[in-house]
Amino acid sequence: MGNGFASTPKPPYYAVIFTNQRSDGDHGYGATADRMVELAAQQPGYLGVESVRDASGLGITVSYWESEAAIQAWRRNAEHTLARERGRTDWYEHFELRVAKVERAYGGP
């Protein structure tokens, strides 16, 4: 198993699939994104994250959580709420967020 993979337990657990297109320029995005990764990892029920962005600015970040309640609590975190507001105004041309219950999983090869 390499870097970039989340070590998740046996299902069921939850995934937040965040697909996003960054707008041009940093505008404080990088520092806040790093901080959110650090802060998320400290939340109760956090299981891990997988995140990829290509050169065009298209990104997919999937964070994994023990429960819907853990996702809701992270959503109410004040610093995260401010970051989401900046995301809407300054950082993302478009995003889609989906909350999903992981029912089965396997790895390989």
Next chain:
Amino acid sequence: MGNGFASTPKPPYYAVIFTNQRSDGDHGYGATADRMVELAAQQPGYLGVESVRDASGLGITVSYWESEAAIQAWRRNAEHTLARERGRTDWYEHFELRVAKVERAYGGP
């Protein structure tokens, strides 16, 4: 909404989250990956796909499906089965695949 986003209906529907690290060299990967995208789109119950790979070869592809039955049928597709076998032997250093039921979703900004 830009390129790179799947137009999915109101939940519930299913997501297959495929996180993977490519090994070095193409070895026929690119042509087969293109073909699988084309073939998946022809399957009953297919809703869309979002896919990102960075310069290090780490990728996340999320495909969306109407039902678990649609995912299982695509899994049994003969050409897809051969491609998965080549993936295990030739293309991926590591992968994690998770099947999840999307319960809620929204977009923005």
